[in-house]
Amino acid sequence: MMVRQKMSGFPDLTAVDKALEKIKENIKVSIEVEEVSLGECVGRVLAEDIISPIDVPPFDRSAVEGYAVVSSDTFSASPTNPVELIVIGKSEAGSEPSQIPKISSGKAVEIFTGAPLPYGSDAVVMIEQTKRVGDKVLIYSQVAKWRNVSRQGEDFAKGKPLLLKGTRMKPWHIGALASANITKVRAYRRIKVGILSTGSELKELGEEVKVGEVVNSSKPMLTALIKERGCIPVDLGTVEDDLNKIKEKLRIGLEVCDIVVTTGGTSLGEKDLVPDAIQQLGSPGLIVHGVAMRPAKPTGAGIVDGKPIFILSGYPVAALVGFEVFVDEAINFLYGTKPEPKPKVKGKLTKKLATQVGYRSFVRAKVTLSPSGYLIEPLRLTGSGLLSSMTKANAMIVVEENMEGFDEGDEVEAYLLQPIEAPLL
Structure with a gap:
């Protein structure tokens, strides 16, 4: 003691x-650890790795609207020499793969974003690079194999970690878990x-x-x-x-x-x-x-x-x-988490900042954007009760113990507490 x-x-x-x-x-x-429903887990900390139970996406699907093709059929296509393919069907989001026509050389299937890729095809030509003429389509651009295709398991592969223990849940993490049809997680209690x-x-x-x-x-x-x-x-x-x-x-x-x-x-x-x-x-x-x-x-x-x-x-x-x-x-x-990193900027001090060697100083500051870059104005260092300095500040300068501060014009780092106001035009 x-x-x-x-x-x-x-x-x-x-x-x-x-x-x-x-x-x-x-x-x-x-x-302790508790089970938390997906809708209630924002801000919670995962107590274990989450393994994806499925492939996401669960099948090869189109990333764009256009035509599913055999990529090698398009290799000679150009704006002045289009390739003509026969359209044999359509694939829409939610279509049963068994109901979609199989593709072979010389054929194409009209396809929409998120729709299953027809068997036999290995690429999608964007609709902007095509012209429909009756039951045929003119292709004006080459596409490489798997171009404009989201492959099965491309986001998350079945059996692989989706999120790691210690992750503090953000809204986008919840979206990722929902895509894998996960309804609950094990998280540390608050x-x-x-x-x-x-x-x-x-x-x-x-x-x-x-x-x-x-x-x-x-x-x-x-x-x-x-x-x-x-x-x-x-x-x-x-x-x-x-x-x-x-x-x-x-x-x-x-x-x-x-x-x-x-x-x-x-x-x-x-x-x-x-x-x-x-x-x-x-x-x-x-x-x-x-x-x-x-x-x-x-x-x-x-x-x-x-x-x-x-x-x-x-x-x-x-x-x-x-x-x-x-x-x-x-x-x-x-x-068992790491501190969330604060955004920081580098800029020039608008006036001298004096601190005491041997102390770590946390100096409130005002950062503004000028034509020459960021300007950082240190606000009052003393006055532990002055909340007004925090409402005026949008950043914090941390001066380490081995420093005596900085001179006017020195370049320093400042951790942002609030957005920087746009400069007046």
Whole structure:
């Protein structure tokens, strides 16, 4: 367990990567598996590989509208010297293959997109490259073997993996499973993340706020973040600055949740009681308190009975950064998933960006597009409570610990949080 000294500052800050390593080493949470219907599995994480039970497509089919042919019949075709073939029938989407005429050299079958390829044919000529004349068709272009044909099993082959364990289900994954006629999947249950707000000064959203009181803006923000990650938020309420009451709320959270997140009470003041509460709840207790990052330096983490408790700042921006750096990582760790990559751009800084060596800095920024490329304006680095900086920002610059920042005009990478507005003409 860690020893805390109140009002003395953080004697030792833990590097971000080291803090993540310590947290993962101590987490001992198992997420059960459940069966989920296809219509309900968006956002869920697959608990096993999904093997395709069928070939997709299940037969050779036309990818275009036109005429199914023997490809070798078209090799001499050209706009000035078309090849003439006899049309012997038609193949439409849903046609029974046994009802479609077989093709031999010199013959063609009119065919529509998605329709079965007639036996004997090995290519389709697009309708734009043909001219129908009675029961014959003129072919004005050569087609190679299997041109304009979707082969059986081309998308997914029977017996082969369709999706892998750890895939976080997106709408297009659901479409792929539906094409293989899969109705259910085995997925990890949704992780429950408890939110405990601490601070005698906090008022709930919609309540009257008096002088000296503040609206608990972090709770709805964290609730939205948890839902966005496909997890279930559990409101553990708001508790005043009382050690025993905080401990009792944490016990309840640990009983019903997989992860507990607290806001407020994370620094070293007399009323910052959350770290002490975690120390007294169980082993190993508090394992990280004070991280070499800006904002969110007072962030901490504890482990009780294998479950993680994350201590986030009561300031909204710091809470947001702490969540994205640590809670996101814990969620991915429990699910066995990798972080979803954020889109990023390179551009030139519009002004100097100074950061402190030894700290990983997360700097809000505004990216705009100019005729010469992307311009990146760093916004205020300090001010952990300034949510306005997040509403104005559309990107984040991450400055690593070994950097002192960047000069005006330097090229930097920025991770996009929102779309870049189109420049005015």
